[in-house]
Amino acid sequence: MGRDLLQLRSATEEDLDWIHELRHRVYAQELGQHAPDPAGRLRDGLDGDNVYLVAARGAVRIGFVSLTPPWVGRYGLDKYLTRDELPLLHDDPFEVRLLTVEPRWRATAAAPLLMYAALRWTAARGGRRLVAMGRDALLDLYRAVGLSPVGRTIHSGAVTFEVLTGAVTELTRRVTDRYGSALERLRTTVDWRLDVPFAPRPDGCEHGGASFTAVGTDFRTLHRRHDIVMADVLDAWFPPAPGVRAVLAEDPAWIARTSPPAGAEGLLAEIATARALPTETLAVGAGSSDLIFRAFGHWLTPQSRVLLTDPCYGEYAHVTERVIGCRVDRLPLRREDGWRIDPDRLSAAVASGRYDLVVLVNPNNPTGRHAPAAALRSVIATAPVRTRWWIDEAYLGYVGPAESLAGLAATDPRVVVCTSLSKTYALSGLRAAYLVAEPVTAAELRRWSPPWPVGLPAQLAAVAALRDPAYYADRLRRTHALRRRLAADLAAVDGDLRVEEAVANFLTVTLPPDGPSAARLVSECRRHDVYLRDLSPLSPRYEGRTVRIAVRDTDENARIVAAVRAALRPTGVPLVTGSAR
Numbered sequence: 001m002g003r004d005l006l007q008l009r010s011a012t013e014e015d016l017d018w019i020h021e022l023r024h025r026v027y028a029q030e031l032g033q034h035a036p037d038p039a040g041r042l043r044d045g046l047d048g049d050n051v052y053l054v055a056a057r058g059a060v061r062i063g064f065v066s067l068t069p070p071w072v073g074r075y076g077l078d079k080y081l082t083r084d085e086l087p088l089l090h091d092d093p094f095e096v097r098l099l100t101v102e103p104r105w106r107a108t109a110a111a112p113l114l115m116y117a118a119l120r121w122t123a124a125r126g127g128r129r130l131v132a133m134g135r136d137a138l139l140d141l142y143r144a145v146g147l148s149p150v151g152r153t154i155h156s157g158a159v160t161f162e163v164l165t166g167a168v169t170e171l172t173r174r175v176t177d178r179y180g181s182a183l184e185r186l187r188t189t190v191d192w193r194l195d196v197p198f199a200p201r202p203d204g205c206e207h208g209g210a211s212f213t214a215v216g217t218d219f220r221t222l223h224r225r226h227d228i229v230m231a232d233v234l235d236a237w238f239p240p241a242p243g244v245r246a247v248l249a250e251d252p253a254w255i256a257r258t259s260p261p262a263g264a265e266g267l268l269a270e271i272a273t274a275r276a277l278p279t280e281t282l283a284v285g286a287g288s289s290d291l292i293f294r295a296f297g298h299w300l301t302p303q304s305r306v307l308l309t310d311p312c313y314g315e316y317a318h319v320t321e322r323v324i325g326c327r328v329d330r331l332p333l334r335r336e337d338g339w340r341i342d343p344d345r346l347s348a349a350v351a352s353g354r355y356d357l358v359v360l361v362n363p364n365n366p367t368g369r370h371a372p373a374a375a376l377r378s379v380i381a382t383a384p385v386r387t388r389w390w391i392d393e394a395y396l397g398y399v400g401p402a403e404s405l406a407g408l409a410a411t412d413p414r415v416v417v418c419t420s421l422s423k424t425y426a427l428s429g430l431r432a433a434y435l436v437a438e439p440v441t442a443a444e445l446r447r448w449s450p451p452w453p454v455g456l457p458a459q460l461a462a463v464a465a466l467r468d469p470a471y472y473a474d475r476l477r478r479t480h481a482l483r484r485r486l487a488a489d490l491a492a493v494d495g496d497l498r499v500e501e502a503v504a505n506f507l508t509v510t511l512p513p514d515g516p517s518a519a520r521l522v523s524e525c526r527r528h529d530v531y532l533r534d535l536s537p538l539s540p541r542y543e544g545r546t547v548r549i550a551v552r553d554t555d556e557n558a559r560i561v562a563a564v565r566a567a568l569r570p571t572g573v574p575l576v577t578g579s580a581r
Contacts, residue, residue, distance in 0.1 A: 063101030155484030368502020524567030
């Protein structure tokens with residue numbers, strides 16, 4: 001990049017003295033917020049925990065902004081207001097502080113770009129809300145990007161601040177809608193060195209992984225699939241059952257040109273037989289996302305209130321918050337509790353009856369933890385009648401059918417179980433799934449289904465797969481063995497890595513606080529054609545440090561381990577962290 005470009009990056013240790021000196025010049029000498037210090041430096045108690053983003057041109061530093069993530073456990077605002085006076089701090093916002101630019105650069109795009117960088121950095125760490133102390137002289141800038149006053153004014157020395165806040169999704173939408181063309185022009189003048197893309201995805205949601213972009217989404221370079229380790233998506237490492245391959249290979253020309261049974265009657269019958277369920281309790285779709293969009297779009301409105309776990313499969317937040325616009329609350333899962341769902345906390349959360357829908361992914365994606373069926377049955381039994389429960393059992397095959405709540409869903413009108421046929425049956429590319437509900441609910445959803453909800457190849461393949469349980473039982477046993485081996489090999493790479501195995505076909509790796517960010521690790525592994533999933537955008541509880549890795553076969557797992565080892569020490573020296581320490 002040319003030296004004339006405006007560089008946006010995380011602060012380094014070498015930047016800190018300049019940051020403290022500029023803070024003193026601006027906030028002590030220029031504005032009179034603080035008393036001057038004989039050393040000419042201004043620090044505070046958050047230094048070392050907060051994150052600084054810096055704007056520079058070559059060696060010339062221009063400005064900075066500070067971010068305090070919720071995992072620090074305290075905010076700059078705590079010096080001025082109690083949590084009772086400012087209850088939004090209980091919602092784990094990211095705090096933006098100290099937007100500061102050298103005097104000669106204040107009429108440039110530096111300040112707006114630093115604010116935009118703070119927004120993108122927050123979104124990449126799963127942040128859902130920003131809070132800021134906006135100096136009265138800069139309120140127009142803060143308002144322009146969508147931050148709103150909460151009605152709290154703070155006086156600090158000779159300076160007056162307003163407390164401002166905004167939802168990250170709304171701020172992102174406002175910035176891209178109002179300033180999208182300007183940002184595109186600025187992109188050509190910016191040397192963007194942050195570990196987050198300059199622009200968000202158009203719909204704000206990461207559907208699946210990024211590995212197919214390396215293979216080629218135009219399908220002209222499919223040979224690349226042999227070079228890429230697609231461990232960022234949870235597709236099976238093994239092929240579908242021999243019967244599946246045989247039926248698809250028997251007459252592919254006929255399969256391609258022939259319309260399937262309009263109501264997938266044969267597939268419904270096979271699912272009913274395999275799961276010992278009445279056919280009238282079933283509905284099928286082209287993957288679980290099809291069923292999620294169809295059911296939620298029918299049941300929910302912007303006035304609906306939904307409870308999700310945090311972390312949770314990202315599609316649920318996307319559909320409820322961004323597509324439908326529901327009011328969404330979250331039940332936090334905690335690393336120190338092993339990411340498990342606490343039945344007592346869940347019961348307490350739903351006891352008031354304020355939720356129209358509760359979504360549980362069990363086993364959970366991305367934590368991989370399984371909540372025992374008996375515990376969930378007890379919670380649901382005592383829950384308010386008006387609350388509907390959506391149980392996503394996409395990965396239940398790795399635990400066992402005895403843990404399914406499908407039998408409860410077939411009789412309880414409050415409960416729906418959704419099950420993908422993609423993961424445990426190696427059918428991700430064919431898109432097939434089903435849900436179980438009591439007959440009236442199931443019939444209602446079938447009425448809202450278009451004809452031919454599942455294509456002929458998928459119907460044929462799913463039926464053949466369901467008829468060969470022995471083959472898949474063997475493959476699932478092998479998956480558990482491969483996962484255990486992969487976990488042990490990754491743990492041996494670096495003793496500071498935290499490897500959590502889960503119960504399904506993936507595991508998670510958390511990097512130490514003084515190591516690289518998850519985004520940096522993912523980027524470095526891609527240099528070796530190994531694709532991992534950065535979990536940071538799903539939840540701030542991952543602190544920007546956790547990746548999810550799908551279990552692959554023995555050779556590909558070895559490539560994953562080698563790539564992680566090379567990424568952590570590409571030249572024998574650990575990668576620098578993305579935050580100022």
